[in-house]
Amino acid sequence: MQDEQRLAELRQKFGRQPAAPGEAQTPVTPREAQPRFRGLESGHRACQGCGEALAARLVMESAGPDVMVANATGCLEVFTTPWPQSAWRVPWIHSLFENAPAVASGMEAAMKAKGRNTKVLAFGGDGGTYDIGFQALSGMLERYHNILYVCYDNEAYMNTGIQRSSSTPHAATTTTSPAGKERMGKRHLKKDLLSIIAAHHIPYAASASVAYPQDLQRKVRYAMGIEGPTFLVVHSPCPLGWRHGSALTIEVARRAVDCGLFPIVELERGALSNVMPIRQPRPVSDYLQLQGRFSHLMKPDDPRAAEERDHLQALADYNIEVFGLGGDGRDPADTAAQSYVGRGGPAAAGRN
Amino acid sequence: MREALEGSQAIARAVALCKPDVVSAYPITPQTHIVENLSKLVAEGDLHTEFVSVESEFSAASVVLGAAAAGARAYTATASQGVLLMAEVLFNIAGMRIPLVMTVANRAVSAPLSIWNDHGDSMAVRDSGWIQLHAADNQEAVDTTIQAFRIAQDTELPVMVCMDGFILTHTMEVIDMPDAAAIDAFLPPFAFSRQLDPGDPKTLGTLVSPDFFAEIRHSHHSAMVQALSVITDTDSAWHDAFGRSCGGLLTVEGDETARVGIVAMGSTVGTLRTGMAHSAAEAGPARLIKLRAFRPFPTDALRKAVAGLDHLIVIDRAISPGLGGILGTEIAAVLADVPDAPRIHNHALGLGGRDIPETIYADLMAAIKDPDAPAFSVFDVDLNKLAPEDR
Numbered sequence: 001m002q003d004e005q006r007l008a009e010l011r012q013k014f015g016r017q018p019a020a021p022g023e024a025q026t027p028v029t030p031r032e033a034q035p036r037f038r039g040l041e042s043g044h045r046a047c048q049g050c051g052e053a054l055a056a057r058l059v060m061e062s063a064g065p066d067v068m069v070a071n072a073t074g075c076l077e078v079f080t081t082p083w084p085q086s087a088w089r090v091p092w093i094h095s096l097f098e099n100a101p102a103v104a105s106g107m108e109a110a111m112k113a114k115g116r117n118t119k120v121l122a123f124g125g126d127g128g129t130y131d132i133g134f135q136a137l138s139g140m141l142e143r144y145h146n147i148l149y150v151c152y153d154n155e156a157y158m159n160t161g162i163q164r165s166s167s168t169p170h171a172a173t174t175t176t177s178p179a180g181k182e183r184m185g186k187r188h189l190k191k192d193l194l195s196i197i198a199a200h201h202i203p204y205a206a207s208a209s210v211a212y213p214q215d216l217q218r219k220v221r222y223a224m225g226i227e228g229p230t231f232l233v234v235h236s237p238c239p240l241g242w243r244h245g246s247a248l249t250i251e252v253a254r255r256a257v258d259c260g261l262f263p264i265v266e267l268e269r270g271a272l273s274n275v276m277p278i279r280q281p282r283p284v285s286d287y288l289q290l291q292g293r294f295s296h297l298m299k300p301d302d303p304r305a306a307e308e309r310d311h312l313q314a315l316a317d318y319n320i321e322v323f324g325l326g327g328d329g330r331d332p333a334d335t336a337a338q339s340y341v342g343r344g345g346p347a348a349a350g351r352n
Numbered sequence: 353m354r355e356a357l358e359g360s361q362a363i364a365r366a367v368a369l370c371k372p373d374v375v376s377a378y379p380i381t382p383q384t385h386i387v388e389n390l391s392k393l394v395a396e397g398d399l400h401t402e403f404v405s406v407e408s409e410f411s412a413a414s415v416v417l418g419a420a421a422a423g424a425r426a427y428t429a430t431a432s433q434g435v436l437l438m439a440e441v442l443f444n445i446a447g448m449r450i451p452l453v454m455t456v457a458n459r460a461v462s463a464p465l466s467i468w469n470d471h472g473d474s475m476a477v478r479d480s481g482w483i484q485l486h487a488a489d490n491q492e493a494v495d496t497t498i499q500a501f502r503i504a505q506d507t508e509l510p511v512m513v514c515m516d517g518f519i520l521t522h523t524m525e526v527i528d529m530p531d532a533a534a535i536d537a538f539l540p541p542f543a544f545s546r547q548l549d550p551g552d553p554k555t556l557g558t559l560v561s562p563d564f565f566a567e568i569r570h571s572h573h574s575a576m577v578q579a580l581s582v583i584t585d586t587d588s589a590w591h592d593a594f595g596r597s598c599g600g601l602l603t604v605e606g607d608e609t610a611r612v613g614i615v616a617m618g619s620t621v622g623t624l625r626t627g628m629a630h631s632a633a634e635a636g637p638a639r640l641i642k643l644r645a646f647r648p649f650p651t652d653a654l655r656k657a658v659a660g661l662d663h664l665i666v667i668d669r670a671i672s673p674g675l676g677g678i679l680g681t682e683i684a685a686v687l688a689d690v691p692d693a694p695r696i697h698n699h700a701l702g703l704g705g706r707d708i709p710e711t712i713y714a715d716l717m718a719a720i721k722d723p724d725a726p727a728f729s730v731f732d733v734d735l736n737k738l739a740p741e742d743r
Contacts, residue, residue, distance in 0.1 A: 006551075089553055109376070109419050110422035114424065139406055
């Protein structure tokens, strides 16, 4: 009851107020007109087409307003909080690169001690999550804090200028895994973080993609309702680091899912509970060819390129098999990934 | 109530009296008894707090950071390697000016591995921007711990209470444990002006460009200097409430007319006091200066305390290899422009738990008579234990 009152107060304070009768309507942008809680405000300094900024906005819309955020060092922190400005409409703290889960643990302990239900969120990139903050994350999950941890996975250290992380896919080039006469990009595999998270047997863990915003937001809402640790990894393309056009963020993200390289799955207590099926898997090269970080794999006469392409295709096929992502073929009602949706329903879908 | 308590047990009881909302720690010798006793108080229902047993000191410091930022009274304790593992977070806590309290059970830093006492750990984070107070005995450690919560709140700065590992933490002493109601009157409920609150959202820990960084460092320094008076005021208030004092920033005892002074921090003060009582007749009298506040540094108080001295022996329980004593160097710096400043004899003593006997008083007093003595020495070193090329 107390919480409902509190939420009503917050909505009153931060929600849009209707104009009084007779008062001139101030023009609003379509974005402002959206009846959503804006936890992450526009006007921040992210690059054009930033997948992480989009993902964070979607997460905040579903999570807010009675939340507080612990944010690891990284692009999200830097582009949202250049002093004295801030793009956050929720209490937000950044401490260090590797301690967001521990800072969030302390915030959650404080809420418990004070008998408050404000949900604590922790945000990190793949560097802060897969690598340097990994120990703190494991501790947070093991201690069963009531925290939703969101990893915005753009598969390299983008904030420092595109260096490889343990989340960088095999064969991708970064500034510390360049391709050359002796190397074909990153030599190692992308760390299977979700399996490690699963081993903590937390109530809920899932992967999501900015290409599927409804799915992402449903997962955030589901996690918000759980009392205990929950984990979400969101595939968030970085146009600068992946070297694709800023307008292609969603397309690139969608192809990563549709080829099987980034499986969209849900785990409850560590067991696979749901997957997003791929009705018609696309070849991995459809995904690779959009991105400069894989351009060395698209050289027609290089046998090493063919070998690495096969390697990545095998990894995608493996994901489709182990997670059971294979759909039952093309559904005429399925308009996903179509360049346009024809009027008139399923019959028109055949044209694409 | 007066009772015989082990130092760590007394600290745990003192912390419990302050009713922290969140306690987080990771075990390390010689801090373990503190967190064990706190855990026991929680298990018995005598302390209602969120006790977060973390997977590293790094996370312990991060947890109390987050807790205090979210408006909770928070406490942690560590030592030695733990202090160093926390180092990045300690600078961050202070830089964000987050009020919380940490006990450091002072212990040497590896390598070589040593679990015994010296001040190498807290000295390593000297410039982190924390208030650092040193306790000379367990009663002072108890009183300073409680005062630290009030100082942290009043200054919005983190406070580190340093107590010598084993020498204090593992020693039974008769402690006058304050009454809970009196502590409730002394220590107001926790409040932090910039706390995270969905009703009034603030952004903490932002990216700061060169346009603002110097101003923020300046204001931190300024807040530390202003904390000097908060430390003395809090100790006076403590005296008013409990009839005893920890000595504010520093205390002067011994022979007021003596021409020789000795400055020390922590339990060494007690050893020197006893040594002086036993051998002042033969070795000569001294003015004993017990330094309680190391950060902020009590420059003015120290200048006053050494007025009229010919010699000042400065005891360091740590070393800055390649320079010498840390406290000695700092005292030399603050006395540099004082006319007729005493000659400084800086010695490192008791490193890595080396016993400091009462006879050290007479030895130190004798050493000032050597006109060729170096400005700094590891006083109790036995060069015969080293190969000639290592001496």
